[in-house]
Amino acid sequence: MKIGLVGLPLVGKTTFFNLLTNAHAEISNFSSGKTAANIGTAKIPDHRIDFLSAMYKPKKITYAQIDFIDVPGLGSGSSSGKGIGNQFLEDIRKVDALVHIVRAFENPDVLHADGSIDPIRDIENISLELLFADLGVIDNRIARIQSTRKVTKENLEELEVLKKCKNGLENGQLLHQVKLTETEKELLKSFSFLSEKPTILVINVDEIGLKDKSYIQRESISKYAAERNIPMIEVCAKTEMEISELPEEDRVMFMEELGIEKSGIDMLSSTAYTYMGLISFLTAGEDEVRAWTIKKDTDAKRAAGKIHSDIERGFIRAEVIKYNDLHEYGSTAKLREKGLFHLEGKEYIIHDGDIINFRFNV
Numbered sequence: 001m002k003i004g005l006v007g008l009p010l011v012g013k014t015t016f017f018n019l020l021t022n023a024h025a026e027i028s029n030f031s032s033g034k035t036a037a038n039i040g041t042a043k044i045p046d047h048r049i050d051f052l053s054a055m056y057k058p059k060k061i062t063y064a065q066i067d068f069i070d071v072p073g074l075g076s077g078s079s080s081g082k083g084i085g086n087q088f089l090e091d092i093r094k095v096d097a098l099v100h101i102v103r104a105f106e107n108p109d110v111l112h113a114d115g116s117i118d119p120i121r122d123i124e125n126i127s128l129e130l131l132f133a134d135l136g137v138i139d140n141r142i143a144r145i146q147s148t149r150k151v152t153k154e155n156l157e158e159l160e161v162l163k164k165c166k167n168g169l170e171n172g173q174l175l176h177q178v179k180l181t182e183t184e185k186e187l188l189k190s191f192s193f194l195s196e197k198p199t200i201l202v203i204n205v206d207e208i209g210l211k212d213k214s215y216i217q218r219e220s221i222s223k224y225a226a227e228r229n230i231p232m233i234e235v236c237a238k239t240e241m242e243i244s245e246l247p248e249e250d251r252v253m254f255m256e257e258l259g260i261e262k263s264g265i266d267m268l269s270s271t272a273y274t275y276m277g278l279i280s281f282l283t284a285g286e287d288e289v290r291a292w293t294i295k296k297d298t299d300a301k302r303a304a305g306k307i308h309s310d311i312e313r314g315f316i317r318a319e320v321i322k323y324n325d326l327h328e329y330g331s332t333a334k335l336r337e338k339g340l341f342h343l344e345g346k347e348y349i350i351h352d353g354d355i356i357n358f359r360f361n362v
Contacts, residue, residue, distance in 0.1 A: 001065075001066050001067070001096050001097070001272070001276075001278070001293060002066075002067045002068075002069065002094065002095040002096050002097075003066055003067070003068055003069070003095055003096065003097050003098070003099055003272065004068075004069045004071060004091070004092035004095040004097075004098050004099070004197075005017055005068060005069065005070045005071065005098075005099050005101060006071060006074060006092065006098055006099070006100050006101070006126060007073060007074065007100055007101035007102065007103075007122075007126065008073050008074060008075065008103070008112075008113045008114070008122055008125070008126065009072075009073025009074075009075065009113045010073065010103070010110050010111070010112065010113055011073070011101050011102065011103035011122070011204060012101060012103060012105075012204040012237045012238065013070060013073065013101040014026075014027045014038060014070055015027055015237040015238055015241055016101055016202065016204065016235065016237040016264065017038055017040065017068055017070035018241060019235075019237055019240055019241045019244060019264050019265075020040070020042045020066075020068055020264060020265050020268065021040030021041060021042045021068055022040075022042075022244075023038065023040040025038040025040075025070065036072075037069050037070060037071045037072070037091045038068075038069070038070040039067070039068070039069055039070075040067075040068050040070075041065050041066070041067050041068070042065065042066050042068060042265050042269075043063035043064070043065050044063055044064040044065065044066060044265065044269040044291070045063070045263070045265065045266050045269075046063055046064065046280070046291055048282060048291075048323050048353060049061065049063055049282070049289055049290075049291055051323075051327060052282065052284045052289045052326075052355070053289045055284075056284055056285060056286055056289055057286070058284075058285065058286055058287060058288050058289045059286065059287055059288065060287065060288040060289075060290075061288070061289050061290075062288060062289070062290040062291065063291055064269075064280050064291040064292070064293050066265075066268075066269060066272070069091055069092060069095060071091045071092055073113065074126060074129055075113060089133050089194065092194065093192040093194065094192055095197065096197070096198075096276070097197055097198040097199065097200065097272060097275075097276060098194070098197050098198070098199045098200070099199070099200045099201075099202055099268065100123065100126055100199055100200070100201050100202065101202050101204055101237075102119045102122055102123055102201055102202065102203050102204065102221070103117060103119065103122065103204055104117065104119045104203050104204060104205045104209065104215045104216055104217065104218075104221070105117070105204060105205050105206040105209060105215070105236075106206070107206075117216055118216075118217070119203065119216065119217045119220075119221055120217055120220050120221065120224060123201065123221070123224065127174060127195070130174065130194040130195040131169050131172075131174060131195050133194055133195075134165075134169060134175060134193045134194055134195050134196075135166065135169045135170070137191060137193070138162050138165055138166050138169070139166070141158075141162055141191075142159065142162050142163070142166070145158065145159050145162075146159075157187060158187050161180070161184045161187050161188060162188075164178065164180070164184070165178055165180075165188070165193075169195070174195035174196075175188075175193050175195040175196035176195065176196050176197070176198070176199075177228070198272075198275055198276055199230055200230070200231045200232070200233070200268070200271055200272060200275065201221070201225055201230055201231070201232040201233070202232075202233055202234075202235055202268070203215070203218075203221060203232060203233070203234045203235070204235060204236070204237050205234055205235070205236055206236060206238075206239075207236055207239050207258060209234075209236070210234060210235070210236040210239070210258060210259070210260070211258050211259050213234075231271045231274075231275050233267045233268065233271055235264050235267070236258070237264070239258065240260065240263070240264055243255060243258075243260075244263075273293075277295055277296045278293055278294070278295060278296070279293075279294060279295075279296055279350070279351070279352035279353075280292060280293055280294075280352060280353070281294065281303060281350050281351075281352075281353070281354045281355070281356055282323065282353065282354070282355045282356070283307070283355070283356060283357070284355055285357075292306050292307065294306055294350060297349055298349070298350050299346060299347050299348060299349055299350070300315070300318040300344055300345065300346050300347070300348040300349075300350060300356075300358075301315045301346035301347075303318075303350045303356070304318070304358045304360065307358065310360070310362045311358050311360045313360075313362055314360035314361045314362035315346050315358065315359075315360050316359040316360055316361055317343050317344060317345060317358075317359050318343070318344045318345075318348060318356050318357070318358055318359070319341070319342070319343060319344075319356065319357040319358075319359065320341075320342045320343075320344050320348070320354050320355070320356050321335050321340060321341055321342070321354075321355045322340065322351075322353065322354065322355070323353035323354070323355055324353065325338075325340045326355060
C-alpha cells in the first residue's frame with residue numbers, strides 16, 4: 001500500500017513522515033526551497049507476527065508494510081502549476097490513499113504559511129487544490145475527445161462520466177463524494193484522480209492538546225470529518241518523534257504519561273486498513289513468518305495469487321487455522337485434536353488473522 005502525505009508547509013508533515021518511517025529527512029528542506037519528495041517505508045506493528053516468530057523462530061520475518069511519500073508543502077495555486085505545483089501532484093497520483101496533516105498547534109518560532117492557525121480553513125484549502133487539479137485534467141480530456149474526428153462508443157461513454165464528474169467538482173464535491181456506478185469508476189481508473197482517493201485527516205497538536213483533547217476547532221474538525229465520513233486521528237508528531245528515540249523502558253513511561261495508547265504508525269495503519277477495507281492473512285514456518293495484505297472478501301484462490309501466480313494457477317486447497325485458536329492452544333497438533341484445523345476450497349473467504357498453508361500443483 002502506498003500513502004501520500006499532504007498538507008500546507010510547516011504543519012509537521014515531514015516530522016510525521018520521520019516518525020512513521022524512522023527516517024531522518026531534514027524537516028526544514030521544503031521551507032528552504034527543496035522540491036523532491038521524501039520516500040520511505042514503515043513496517044506495521046503486528047503482535048501476531050511477534051507471537052508466530054517466537055513459536056517458529058524463522059529465518060526471515062516480514063511484517064506488512066506501507067510506503068509513504070512525503071511531498072513538499074502545498075500552497076494556493078499548486079493545482080495550476082504555481083510553485084512546485086504540478087510536480088507535487090504527479091508525485092502522489094499513483095498512491096492508494098492520502099493522509100492530510102493539519103496543523104492545530106501554536107508555535108511562535110514556526111509561523112503558519114497563511115499567518116494564523118485555522119485548521120478548517122487549511123483542510124478546505126487543500127481540498128480545493130485537489131479539486132482544481134482534477135477539474136483541469138477533466139477539462140483537458142473532454143476537449144481532446146470533442147476535438148477527435150472519429151469519436152468511438154467508448155469515448156462517448158467516457159465523456160458522459162467525465163461531464164458528470166465535472167458537474168460535481170464545479171458544485172464543490174470531491175470525486176469520492178460523487179455517486180458513480182462501478183462501471184463508471186472503471187472508466188475513470190486510468191486518470192488516478194486526486195480527490196477520488198480515500199483521505200485520512202491527521203490533526204497535529206501540541207502536548208497539552210493531545211493530553212487534554214483540547215485544541216483549536218476540535219469540535220468543528222470532528223463535525224467536518226463525521227459529516228464527510230473521513231477518518232480522523234490526533235497526534236503530537238514532535239513529541240512522539242522525541243519519545244521514539246528514547247530507550248524502550250522510558251518510551252513506555254512517557255507515552256503513558258501523555259495518554260498515548262498507540263504509536264502514530266499503529267493508529268494510522270489500523271485506521272487505513274479499516275477505512276480501505278483491508279485485512280491481513282499470515283503464513284508461518286521455519287523459513288519465514290509473514291503478513292500479507294488483501295482486500296476484505298477475497299477468496300482463497302485469489303489470496304494465493306498474492307504470494308505467487310503459480311500458487312493461484314495450481315491451487316488445490318488451503319489449510320487454515322485461526323490465529324486466536326493457535327494463541328490459545330499453543331500448537332497445531334492441539335488444534336488438530338480440537339478439530340480446529342480446516343481444509344478449505346478455492347471459494348473460501350479469507351478472514352483477518354487466518355494462518356494459511358496453500359497446497360498447489362503446477
